[in-house]
Amino acid sequence: MVNFPQEILNWIDGQQLSAQAGGWFPKLNPNDGQILCQVARSQAEDVAMAVKIARNKQSVWSEVPPVKRGEILHDLVLNLKRRQTEMARVVASETGKSYREALGETAGAIALGLFYASEGQRLYGRTTTSAVAHKHALTVRQPLGVAGLIIAANTPIANVAWKVFPALICGNTAILKAAEDTPATAWLFGEIAQEAGLPPGVLNIIQGYGEEAGAPLVEHPEVDVISFTGSTEVGRKIQAIAGPSLKRISLELGGKNPLVVCDDADLDNAVKWILLSAFSNAGQRCAAASRIIIFDAIYEQLRELLITKTKQLKVGTSDEDDFGPVINLGQLEQMLAAINQARQGGARILVGGDRLRDPQHCNGYYLAPTLLENIPPDANISQTELFGPIAILYRVANFAEALTLANDSPYGLTAAIHTRNLHRAVRFCEQVQAGVAVVNAGTYGSEPHMPFGGFKQSGNGTREPGTEALDVYSQLKDIYINIDPNQL
Ligand code: NAD
Numbered sequence: 001m002v003n004f005p006q007e008i009l010n011w012i013d014g015q016q017l018s019a020q021a022g023g024w025f026p027k028l029n030p031n032d033g034q035i036l037c038q039v040a041r042s043q044a045e046d047v048a049m050a051v052k053i054a055r056n057k058q059s060v061w062s063e064v065p066p067v068k069r070g071e072i073l074h075d076l077v078l079n080l081k082r083r084q085t086e087m088a089r090v091v092a093s094e095t096g097k098s099y100r101e102a103l104g105e106t107a108g109a110i111a112l113g114l115f116y117a118s119e120g121q122r123l124y125g126r127t128t129t130s131a132v133a134h135k136h137a138l139t140v141r142q143p144l145g146v147a148g149l150i151i152a153a154n155t156p157i158a159n160v161a162w163k164v165f166p167a168l169i170c171g172n173t174a175i176l177k178a179a180e181d182t183p184a185t186a187w188l189f190g191e192i193a194q195e196a197g198l199p200p201g202v203l204n205i206i207q208g209y210g211e212e213a214g215a216p217l218v219e220h221p222e223v224d225v226i227s228f229t230g231s232t233e234v235g236r237k238i239q240a241i242a243g244p245s246l247k248r249i250s251l252e253l254g255g256k257n258p259l260v261v262c263d264d265a266d267l268d269n270a271v272k273w274i275l276l277s278a279f280s281n282a283g284q285r286c287a288a289a290s291r292i293i294i295f296d297a298i299y300e301q302l303r304e305l306l307i308t309k310t311k312q313l314k315v316g317t318s319d320e321d322d323f324g325p326v327i328n329l330g331q332l333e334q335m336l337a338a339i340n341q342a343r344q345g346g347a348r349i350l351v352g353g354d355r356l357r358d359p360q361h362c363n364g365y366y367l368a369p370t371l372l373e374n375i376p377p378d379a380n381i382s383q384t385e386l387f388g389p390i391a392i393l394y395r396v397a398n399f400a401e402a403l404t405l406a407n408d409s410p411y412g413l414t415a416a417i418h419t420r421n422l423h424r425a426v427r428f429c430e431q432v433q434a435g436v437a438v439v440n441a442g443t444y445g446s447e448p449h450m451p452f453g454g455f456k457q458s459g460n461g462t463r464e465p466g467t468e469a470l471d472v473y474s475q476l477k478d479i480y481i482n483i484d485p486n487q488l
Contacts (some may be wrong), residue, residue: 012204
């Protein structure tokens with residue numbers, strides 16, 4: 001059983017507060033469409049209150065030595081570990097993913113937290129030489145000030161950790177705008193942080209919708225950096241709103257990721273990774289493989305294997321299931337509309353293509369695992385991210401065609417190739433327009449110590465996590481110290 005309040009509130013200055021205007025919105029369970037809880041529907045005035053607190057607390061937090069900040073974050077991580085099963089239950093209950101998957105995701109958040117807690121001992125600057133005698137030149141990292149963190153719902157605790165830990169270790173205070181589809185995960189993180197001794201007001205958590213609570217955070221003049229994980233469409237809006245203020249923006253956006261299978265690939269391994277890459281977390285991964293590019297010589301063979309294995313996938317919320325529902329009805333309806341449009345354009349549905357309507361699934365937001373073919377690369381569905389358990393198969397003659405098709409996308413987040421040919425593998429990694437290239441495995445996200453991010457419309461060039469995230473949340477200062485040997 002999972003336990004969280006029936007009313008999810010904001011965390012501001014260590015207090016739980018409802019929205020000042022008194023609004024609420026319901027959070028529905030993706031597994032059965034029932035109301036899980038009511039959530040504070042925050043507006044600009046709630047954001048303003050959180051920003052004011054964060055601004056007031058920032059100078060004190062930034063004066064805490066980085067090593068000490070790291071110790072506090074370490075305590076937070078240990079508390080998250082202590083309450084890991086509880087967190088995993090909350091994640092599972094509000095996303096519909098299995099407890100097993102949610103537990104793994106929470107472990108990822110813990111690993112990420114440990115990495116950044118230790119960065120307190122390694123917030124390296126640089127010392128260098130000078131052309132001038134007796135002059136010492138160095139660079140140091142300094143916080144930006146107040147960080148606005150806006151996240152997606154797909155891997156809620158990983159997304160919280162991904163932004164909160166690097167923002168705080170750098171000496172910023174933060175306002176996290178929780179995803180409206182996963183309010184309880186962020187709320188519980190707030191409680192865990194508070195219980196672990198994170199000073200009140202260092203991390204404030206605002207619940208609410210994007211336009212009502214996210215946009216005011218982006219617009220607020222006292223917010224110095226916005227880090228956003230979400231769709232390219234919203235990323236573009238954020239960039240436009242924040243542009244005139246020149247505040248720093250980090251955008252981690254969508255993907256339409258290609259996975260190429262060459263004629264010399266280990267097909268069993270390729271099938272395993274295609275299924276995981278396309279369908280795990282119901283395809284709700286920015287790194288999901290949604291374009292499967294297959295050499296002509298093995299197309300029929302691989303298609304048959306994929307059809308067989310896809311039909312065997314189990315859909316539901318238990319630990320034995322392969323994936324669960326999508327996060328909300330609106331997303332499900334968009335996917336169904338895209339599939340229907342493709343069908344009318346001549347697409348062949350190899351597996352799935354519809355909502356699951358049997359008694360176990362009919363009230364939830366379940367899409368059958370879907371494989372499509374016979375779709376032109378320039379069709380809408382080939383070029384648009386669907387963020388669901390849907391993959392399209394494409395046939396190509398050779399390596400050159402595969403690479404061209406892999407790059408024929410407005411996105412450039414991740415890409416994979418399956419081949420035993422070293423030359424093909426290395427050439428693909430060199431030439432594919434993606435922030436992550438993988439050989440003989442899946443299109444997967446990053447490890448905590450590695451930078452993740454996309455080319456083209458998958459982002460704006462920043463990288464999180466890894467030490468590269470420190471560049472998002474800190475600014476460099478050059479310091480020159482001149483000494484006078486006559487004063488010794
Ligand atoms: P979304 O863009 O609709 O929402 C993301 C967040 O932005 C939510 O918290 C939402 O409330 C907020 N938001 C919406 N409109 C806003 C506005 N006008 N101003 C400020 N904030 C606003 O995305 P989603 O559907 O929740 O998530 C799926 C998307 O996230 C996919 O495109 C996926 O690829 C992407 N994603 C990217 C990464 C990455 O690291 N690149 C990771 C996970 C998800």
